[in-house]
Amino acid sequence: MSSNALGQELTGDEKASTVARGLHQFLNLGVAQLDAAVRESDAQVDKIAQCLAAITGDVQRYEASLPPDGKDASGRELVTSVRASVQGVIRGLQFYDKLIQRLTHVRSGLAIPADATAESAAAAKADWNNILDQVRARYSMVEERVLFDFMMRGLRAEQMLKALQSLREASAPGELELF
Amino acid sequence: MSKRILAVDDSASMRHMVGVTLRGAGYEVVEAADGEEALEYARQHSVDLVLADVNMPRMDGITLVAHLRALPDYHLTPLLLLTTESSSQSKQQGKQAGATGWMIKPFHPDQLLATLERVLSGSIAVAAGGHSP
Numbered sequence: 001m002s003s004n005a006l007g008q009e010l011t012g013d014e015k016a017s018t019v020a021r022g023l024h025q026f027l028n029l030g031v032a033q034l035d036a037a038v039r040e041s042d043a044q045v046d047k048i049a050q051c052l053a054a055i056t057g058d059v060q061r062y063e064a065s066l067p068p069d070g071k072d073a074s075g076r077e078l079v080t081s082v083r084a085s086v087q088g089v090i091r092g093l094q095f096y097d098k099l100i101q102r103l104t105h106v107r108s109g110l111a112i113p114a115d116a117t118a119e120s121a122a123a124a125k126a127d128w129n130n131i132l133d134q135v136r137a138r139y140s141m142v143e144e145r146v147l148f149d150f151m152m153r154g155l156r157a158e159q160m161l162k163a164l165q166s167l168r169e170a171s172a173p174g175e176l177e178l179f
Numbered sequence: 180m181s182k183r184i185l186a187v188d189d190s191a192s193m194r195h196m197v198g199v200t201l202r203g204a205g206y207e208v209v210e211a212a213d214g215e216e217a218l219e220y221a222r223q224h225s226v227d228l229v230l231a232d233v234n235m236p237r238m239d240g241i242t243l244v245a246h247l248r249a250l251p252d253y254h255l256t257p258l259l260l261l262t263t264e265s266s267s268q269s270k271q272q273g274k275q276a277g278a279t280g281w282m283i284k285p286f287h288p289d290q291l292l293a294t295l296e297r298v299l300s301g302s303i304a305v306a307a308g309g310h311s312p
Contacts, residue, residue, distance in 0.1 A: 042192070049195030056203045083203070087288045090196045094285030097193050098263055101234075131285055140264045145264045177270060178280040 020117060027114035034107040038100055045096055052093075056086055079089040101140060182299055183224075184225045186233035187217040188261075193284075197230060197261075200288040201295070214238025218246050226256065228299060233262035233269065241250065241269075241276045245262040248277035261286060 066075045079166050112134050116126045132152065139145050143164060150160040184206050186197045194210045201208045209226070211217035213235040221229070229247065231240040238246075240260050247253040257279040264268075270281050279298060282291070 045192045046195070049192045049199070051204075053195060053199045054197050060203065076288075086199070090288050091285055093192060093196055097190050097196075098285065100190065101263060140262070142265050145266075159218060175265075175283045176280060176290070177282075178298070179274045179278060 006164055016048065024114055024117050027110045027117075030110040031107055031114060034103055034110070038103055038107075041096075042100065045093065048089075049093065052086060055082070059083060059086075098141075105138050105140070105144060109135045112138075181205050181207045182227040183209060183230045184295070185209050185211060185217055185221060185226045185231075187211045187214065187229065187235070187240065189213055189235040191231065193232065197291075200286075200291055204292050206295070214240060214243035214246075217243055221247060221253065222250065223254065228257045228259065228295060229253075230259050230261055233260055233264050233273070241273050241278070244273065244278045245276040259294070259298065261291075269304075 059079055062075070063079045066072045066079075070076070113126075113131050116131050136145060136148055139148065146163060147160060152161060182210075184201055186194055186201070186208055187210075188194045188197065189212055191212075194212075198208045198210060209220060209224075211220055215230070215238045217229065217231065218238065221261065229243075231243055233240040240262065244258045246261070247256070247258060258277065259280045259282060260273050260278050261282045261284060263284045265283050273281055278295070
């Protein structure tokens with residue numbers, strides 16, 4: 001049984017208001033945690049990217065210093081090897097960027113309902129379908145929209161994961177379409 | 180003289196990745212953090228190719244393409260969109276705005292360079308019939 005600070009039993013409206021306030025705080029907590037995590041890791045990944053740019057510049061200078069007659073075969077092999085490693089890092093780091101995009105969309109998914117229900121009166125009037133539409137509109141990946149639609153239709157986690165797996169297999173990173 | 184590429188992305192790390200890839204191949208790379216910044220630059224300087232993300236604050240990539248296509252200097256400039264967005268509806272919007280092509284992130288450096296070379300060499304008919312913004 002819920003009660004207030006004076007030990008009096010809460011009415012139905014008061015209980016609903018307490019739950020709404022708690023949910024609002026919980027949503028804002030999620031937003032703040034995601035903001036902090038993204039900010040902290042963004043700064044570090046930016047440093048990695050800058051180091052990568054510096055390595056690429058160094059390799060270019062080293063390559064330019066090699067004799068033009070192709071005598072330094074080991075030097076050229078080294079250049080090729082470092083370049084291949086740099087390409088691997090570039091590809092890998094882009095998945096971090098994708099992760100950040102997803103986290104940013106999760107953040108929006110928490111912030112939009114949090115803003116719409118900041119006041120208990122507003123919460124009562126909130127158009128839930130409109131909130132869901134706003135959240136979905138922020139997504140930029142087909143996977144995100146599929147996951148969202150599955151969740152909102154109340155499908156089971158196993159069905160959702162199966163559909164996502166098929167999507168991943170069908171998707172082609174790096175795919176190019178010229179118009 | 181090296182070709183000048185305008186790389187537009189709100190993610191600093193993505194701009195670095197594109198920059199490292201293109202500078203390593205001898206291109207001059209200018210970076211912009213969103214469509215508005217890119218448009219401002221493109222109005223004042225000449226650019227050989229624009230490589231833009233789609234989802235960005237202030238001005239998205241598709242709107243940027245539409246604005247650029249409306250400028251006389253950019254009727255024939257290759258405008259590529261590089262994005263995680265892969266829906267056919269969005270691709271269609273990009274095409275209608277006048278984009279030259281659509282590439283899904285994450286990109287493979289060699290593939291990106293080959294695409295740029297192909298587009299810049301003129302072997303691809305550049306779409307210039309996009310709608311005005």
